[in-house]
Amino acid sequence: MLIAFFCTGASAANAHASLLATHALATHRRPVTLARARAAAGPSLAVRVPDHVRLVEVEAAPDDVARFIDGEFDRGGHGRPSLVLDLPLGLFRGEALRDRLDASVVTVGASPLDERLAASVLAQPEAPASLLPPNARSPWLLGCDRPDYTSAALRFERAIREAVSGRRDGCPGARFLPATLPTPSPTEAASLLEGMPDEAALRRGHRLLASLMPDAGTPAEGVGLNEALASRPAPPDRRGSSERLRDLADALDAMSSGRAPSAEALVDAPLLEDWSIEPRSVPSLTGHVTGHPDIGRGQWVVTSEIYATDGRSWARTYSRYYRLGRPAGAGPPPKVH
Numbered sequence: 357m358l359i360a361f362f363c364t365g366a367s368a369a370n371a372h373a374s375l376l377a378t379h380a381l382a383t384h385r386r387p388v389t390l391a392r393a394r395a396a397a398g399p400s401l402a403v404r405v406p407d408h409v410r411l412v413e414v415e416a417a418p419d420d421v422a423r424f425i426d427g428e429f430d431r432g433g434h435g436r437p438s439l440v441l442d443l444p445l446g447l448f449r450g451e452a453l454r455d456r457l458d459a460s461v462v463t464v465g466a467s468p469l470d471e472r473l474a475a476s477v478l479a480q481p482e483a484p485a486s487l488l489p490p491n492a493r494s495p496w497l498l499g500c501d502r503p504d505y506t507s508a509a510l511r512f513e514r515a516i517r518e519a520v521s522g523r524r525d526g527c528p529g530a531r532f533l534p535a536t537l538p539t540p541s542p543t544e545a546a547s548l549l550e551g552m553p554d555e556a557a558l559r560r561g562h563r564l565l566a567s568l569m570p571d572a573g574t575p576a577e578g579v580g581l582n583e584a585l586a587s588r589p590a591p592p593d594r595r596g597s598s599e600r601l602r603d604l605a606d607a608l609d610a611m612s613s614g615r616a617p618s619a620e621a622l623v624d625a626p627l628l629e630d631w632s633i634e635p636r637s638v639p640s641l642t643g644h645v646t647g648h649p650d651i652g653r654g655q656w657v658v659t660s661e662i663y664a665t666d667g668r669s670w671a672r673t674y675s676r677y678y679r680l681g682r683p684a685g686a687g688p689p690p691k692v693h
Contacts, residue, residue, distance in 0.1 A: 357565075357569075358437070358439045359458060360441040360459070361441065361462075361498075362445045364445050364462060364470050364477075370443075371442055372548070375403065378409060379553045380564065381438045382438075388408070389428060391441050392414070393414050393420075400413065402549075403551065409551070418447050418449070418453040425453075445473070448477070460495035461495060461497075461498050462477055463500050478520050496531050496533050500537045502538060503536065503603055503606050508606050509535055516530060639661065640658055640660060640661055640662060641662060641671055641678060642658050659673045659675070
């Protein structure tokens with residue numbers, strides 16, 4: 357399988373996606389080559405790889421990369437090589453290179469500037485400066501450095517379509533992978549740099565490959581990767597509080613737009629049997645408030661759940677920060693005039 361990841365500007369995201377795909381292809385010690393195209397003065401990718409993975413660098417020119425691919429076919433004999441390419445976006449215009457690929461993916465960072473760069477790939481293919489030549493098949497777009505949640509993928513798709521056509525349902529020829537790639541945690545990043553991807557990294561890599569297999573026309577490999585994914589235990593949930601709250605916000609945003617959770621969003625969700633909805637106590641603050649945007653000065657309030665506090669001067673609830681003044685029991689309540 358020959359996969360190329362093209363970078364809009366977030367080169368770290370492109371390297372992340374390339375490494376995930378490489379290690380997923382290398383499951384069961386399958387030989388894989390990861391090739392990076394870089395300019396003469398560009399930085400090298402200082403990572404370790406297993407013995408059955410080959411890391412090489414090639415000149416950042418379409419014809420040079422195409423010749424490298426042909427050389428990989430010669431090295432592999434009659435078998436089709438497993439090859440992952442980490443390339444700059446400008447190389448997508450090279451027809452000789454595009455024609456050799458099974459799947460092309462443009463990685464798009466979370467910045468609006470990255471989204472605008474990605475939109476330029478899809479807009480006005482007849483223009484001389486366009487990166488998408490006339491009649492070329494649109495590459496897959498992968499939203500990177502975004503929450504790993506369906507609503508984040510939908511927001512990414514809407515943003516690109518709007519940037520291209522001014523409408524959320526515009527640009528019908530664009531193709532979006534059905535997931536996003538979150539920024540790797542320190543643990544995941546360290547595992548990739550050391551050439552020993554952890555369970556979370558392998559799981560993301562298998563999902564990424566499984567979504568690309570139909571495009572590459574290799575359903576047999578796709579079935580095998582899906583089986584490998586299903587057989588692996590779910591990795592521990594190591595999200596921090598901020599990431600959990602962002603995921604919750606994404607889910608609520610999708611629901612407020614009338615979208616129920618998709619099958620993809622629920623496939624890894626735990627199953628709860630004999631369930632019921634019951635109230636539970638959560639830590640909150642009570643006291644007389646001053647300076648609240650919705651509640652009158654001096655009124656008694658019970659806040660929403662506390663998420664963080666130093667226990668002396670401040671607290672962060674679900675809704676907002678509070679400054680902490682005199683604690684209860686420290687003296688008479690202040691007079692309100």
